[in-house]
Amino acid sequence: MNHPCKFSSLLITPLPIRCLLVVCLLLLSGCSKQPSDTYHTYVARLANILQQQPPRSLPLQQLRLTTPAAIEEPSDTLSILQLASLSHCQLGGLISERNNQLGKTATAASTFKYQVEFIQSAAQCLQTLNSTSTIYNTIASATAYKQRYLMHYFNSMLFKEPELNQTWQLTSRELSTAAAGYSDTLAAMTTLVAIKQHIAAQQFSAIDTHALFNALEQLNKYRFNQLLIQSARTQIALNDRASQFLRSVDIATLCPKGKSNQSAQILSNIFKKFYLADIQPYQAQLTGYLETLQPLYTELWFKQPISSEPINTLLAFEQNSNLLKQLKSSAKNHVVWWQTFYKTCEINPI
Structure with missing residues (x-):
């Protein structure tokens, strides 16, 4: 096997540059006071x-954090047709963007960010909808859910983010x-x-x-x-x-x-x-x-x-x-x- 650093030949041939770099790094890390x-x-x-x-x-x-307890899953979801009817709202774009990322691993920080931005966008969007409509009630229910568990999402971020x-x-x-x-x-x-x-x-x-x-x-x-x-x-x-x-x-x-x-x-x-x-x-x-x-x-x-x-x-x-x-x-x-x-x-x- 050919090694980039062959120590038996150090007295005969100059040390390759990459070997010098490795040696220098080892010396610096070993001598760092x-x-x-x-x-x-x-x-x-x-x-x-x-x-x-x-x-x-x-x-x-070692000091250890405790895994956050599980929370109940939201029961209300928006259909494709309902989501399409929210194109005039910032909330519609936010939900669509989130749906496009399904299947990808979301960080705890990005999950928390989504909950916050959903809550912030929902108030303006609800003002444009009929308060007796199904979509209004669905968004209002989802907003209340996210407000109730927002501290949980924040603590999950403290627990999971490196x-x-x-x-x-x-x-x-x-x-x-x-x-x-x-x-x-x-x-x-x-x-x-x-x-x-x-x-x-x-x-x-x-x-x-x-x-x-x-x-x-x-x-x-x-x-x-x-x-x-x-x-x-x-x-x-x-x-x-x-x-x-x-x-x-x-x-x-x-x-x-x-x-x-x-x-x-x-x-x-x-x-x-x-x-x-x-x-x-x-x-x-x-x-x-x-x-x-x-x-x-x-x-x-x-x-x-x-x-x-x-x-x-x-x-x-x-x-x-x-x-x-x-x-x-x-x-x-x-x-x-x-x-x-x-x-x-x-x-x-x-």
Whole structure:
């Protein structure tokens, strides 16, 4: 078999361009530093000075959405002749376009869009029809059905569209310290929340379906929500494990009263070099993002039929278990140990 990259001949012949590209990509992906790598280095350095094994990192648990319950199918349909009589209405063109797409797989977002546009077009069309006619009653019944279940179609979109359901899925990537897409993600999430609020208030004419697809495009472009939640959960777990590890250290033994201790000074230097210089600013950055985005997550997902209890727990606004409060409290608990350390060891933290 002929291979494009034959490693046995690397010393004899130049490496083909495509092999060089593959090697470069592998090197870049393998050497790409994530914020959690800094934290692992920080804890490993502390453990080395303390002559202990660093704590093992436990994998994060997958967060899952719940499949939406089935809804009853509409009973009223329009015949071909009835549809032909709606040629003067925008609704007629909308239904015809939808019928032409039958057999094709419709996305949850396009299905939701159709329900909204049907509702929006029906009001104008009904004004042109005899209120005692069969076609009038059929359209009125279909409109009432779609209004009643529009929130279901919205939640189905949250459940099925990758740009939305991947928000809660684990990923190997983390949000970088120079992350792009925050402003666009905030705008997209604000759009989705506004649409949901219009549904709840039955303000169907105010729903902008074009803005919906623009929002989904921005979410797909950056995956910011997924990376933010992954990164916050990772930093919380690292804070908790590091704090648990340090609480096992007897500070009084480490710093006997009245005696200088070189190891304690080295620990202080490690804390300042890694935690204060890099980790704490990064966690403050995540906190800032969550302070604006978590309320929007709560609006969309909290206590919804598609949300599992672990997701509800992370979004419960008043509970200490919510993601933002966990990040803040885990960071505070970690710093508290160091405050005790500096006081006991009589070391200037500056």
